Amino acid sequence: MTTIASTAAATSARSASRPIRPARILLYGALSLGLLATLAPFAWMFLGSVKPTGEIVANPSVWLPRSPTLGNFEQLLSKQNFGVYFFNSTLVAVTCVAGNLLFSSMAGYAFAKLEFAGKRLLFGLVLTMLIIPGVTTFVPLFVLVSNMGLSNSYLGLILPFLVTPLGVFLMRQFIQDIPDSLVEAARLDGAGETGIFLRVIVPLCRPPLATLAILTFLAQWNNFLWPLVIAQTEDHYTLPVALALFSVGANGTNYGLLLAGAVTVVTPIVLLFLALQKQFIQGIANTGMK
Amino acid sequence: MTSLASAQPASSLGAGPERMRPPRAGGHARRTLIAWAFCGPFIALFATFGVWPVISSLSMSVTDITARDIRTPFSVNFVGLAHYTALFGDPTFLRAAANTLYFVAVGIPLTMGIALALAVALNSGIHRAKGLFRVAYFAPVVTSVVAIAVVWRYLYEPDGMINSILAVVGIHGPDWLNDPNWSMPALILMAVWRHFGIPMVIFLAGLQSIPADLLEAARVDGATRWQAFRSITLPLLRPTTLVVAVLLSIGYLQFFEEPFVMTSGGPLGSTTSISYYAYEQFGFGNYGMASAASYVLVAAIALLSLLQFRIFRAKA
Structure with missing residues (x-):
């Protein structure tokens, strides 16, 4: 933070003393143009969701709805159990966040500060799993979960994502940078490993825990391929599954209704992002830097 | 220890x-x-x-x-590497491999270029609205691909918003998702839009760690902005660039979600990627071929990452 602040101060001092204004205006112009292009699909989605069917299919397309309506949303709520899907999405995402925070920080502590046989081999496995594509494990995982009798259940949706190699990797990297002397001091004071973990390590781990919480929530909220094959009845659908199934077949071009569905899926996560923007952005930037 | x-x-x-x-x-x-x-x-x-x-x-x-x-x-019988040799004799797989290469070769430089340009622009001393720009540019990253697919399919309709805009400047736009020549560019554009925010914030973090007085000194010595960027910023940004390149390679080689939700690999197999091919083979029940294809992908990811480490290390 201090480096950011000082760079900003230095650059603002520089720009104040420099007379070249046109370059600055050009820069703002280009950035604003890019901004418009980036946000256009969002605008199109929100505007489209309140257009009546006649305006949706109008050619040439119109930007602003002439007679905005909430009809699409009403139809969506009456025909589809979006309340249930919303609850399922939230339940799965929150449980996965809790599991990842707890199990990854515990394992991260063991990998960073404790000694045990097989540690190096195990951590090597964790690193290898970071580059294994999802499609590689998809079907064996499906067969496994089905054989466990967990298809079409919350456990089936949650268990495969309760821990991730990325989570353990993140926590281990951060905990490793915590000085050994802190751990040793607590140990000399008679603290057990559980005490050290809870009272020394966890309180210091707020930044990576926040990052991990956000990454996990984001991944699970938007996850669709796994829930698509596991959730077989409506009472277990998550929001993306409902939207994906809804958008194939007869409704495939009913854009008003589909856009209303898209708004329902995207709005909660965008609001969460706006509320926690610093943590989101820093979290993802830090993950890249580690 | x-x-x-x-x-x-x-x-x-x-x-x-x-x-x-x-x-x-x-x-x-x-x-x-x-x-x-x-x-x-x-x-x-x-x-x-x-x-x-x-x-x-x-x-x-x-x-x-x-x-x-x-x-x-x-x-079940052991067949050795038969699936792997069969893969490389299967024109559908070869097409999928070529498509994946197309996506990676165009998508990665494009994503990195846009991300770096925006990061440099956001770091070049603007502080008014910087937060707003950063948040807005990052927003596509948090969206669900299923929801976004609905929007982009609508945008890409033959008489949709994108072609309406092109028509204003006198260009008759193609039927993006149903034209084998334009389906891949359409998916690349969408993927770049969805992903550039991540490398952008990584580049921003990298740029902020470059001491401002270093660039200041170069400017005092008479270097132009471009020269200072070429000979100071870029070399100092090399570790960051490596991270971004490796992350994007791992992600983009797995190219799957866009064809899955937008085109189902079509039209005429023009957007079938290796991941999508593997997924289809699983669907057909050809578990051996599907798994073999996915391990070709693992090998490609490992190779490309290793290659990038070599290149960037050698230059550093």
Whole structure:
């Protein structure tokens, strides 16, 4: 933070003393143009969701709805159990966040500060799993979960994502940078490993825990391929599954209704992002830097 | 490491090792037990849902297993590398490999270029609205691909918004998603839009770690902005660039979500990627071919990452 602040101060001092204004205006112009292009699909989605069917299919397309309506949303709520899907999405995402925070920080502590046989081999496995594509494990995982009798259940949706190699990797990297002397001091004071973990390590781990919480929530909220094959009845659908199934077949071009569905899926996560923007952005930037 | 370090002072204290060892050894075993307890839940879940499926798919890739053999695993025969050789004789797979290469070769430089340009612009001393720009440019990253697919399919309609805008400047836009020549560019554009925010914030973090006085000094010495960027910023940004390149390679080589939700690999196989091919083969019940294809992908990811490490290390 201090480096950011000082760079900003230095650059603002520089720009104040420099007379070249046109370059600055050009820069703002280009950035604003890019901004418009980036946000256009969002605008199109929100505007489209309140257009009546006649305006949706109008050619040439119109930007602003002439007679905005909430009809699409009403139809969506009456025909589809979006309340249930919303609850399922939230339940799965929150449980996965809790599991990842707890199990990854515990394992991260063991990998960073404790000694045990097989540690190096195990951590090597964790690193290898970071580059294994999802499609590689998809079907064996499906067969496994089905054989466990967990298809079409919350456990089936949650268990495969309760821990991730990325989570353990993140926590281990951060905990490793915590000085050994802190751990040793607590140990000399008679603290057990559980005490050290809870009272020394966890309180210091707020930044990576926040990052991990956000990454996990984001991944699970938007996850669709796994829930698509596991959730077989409506009472277990998550929001993306409902939207994906809804958008194939007869409704495939009913854009008003589909856009209303898209708004329902995207709005909660965008609001969460706006509320926690610093943590989101820093979290993802830090993950890249580690 | 710690066990080694703690063992040394014990013997150098001069106290009888016979007296010291039993409690030490007990402590050691206890510590191992505690360490395993800390790792336990992770190991159990990771082994079951992470490692086992990998072993399972690896063994599928060298056997003649199909969907029918799932219940009778002992009727499966070892076929060695037959699936791998069959893959490279399958025109559909070769097409998928070429498509994946197309996506990666165009998508990665495009994403990196846009991300770097925006990061540099956001770091070039603007502070008014910087936060707003950063948040807005990052917003596509958090969206669900299923929801976004709805919007982009609508945008890409022959008489949709994108072609309406093109018509204003006199261009007759193609039927993006149904034209084999334009389907891939359409998906690349969408993927770049969805992903550039991540490398952008990584580049921003990298740029902010470059001391401002270094660039200041170069400017005082008469270097132009471009020269300072070329000979100071870019070289100092090399570790960041490596990270971004590797992350994007791992992500983009797995190209799957866009064709899955937008085109189903079509039209005429023009957007079928290796991941999508593997997924389709799984669907057909050809587990061996599907697993083999996914391991070709693993090899490609490992190779490309290694290559990038080599290149960037050599230059550094």
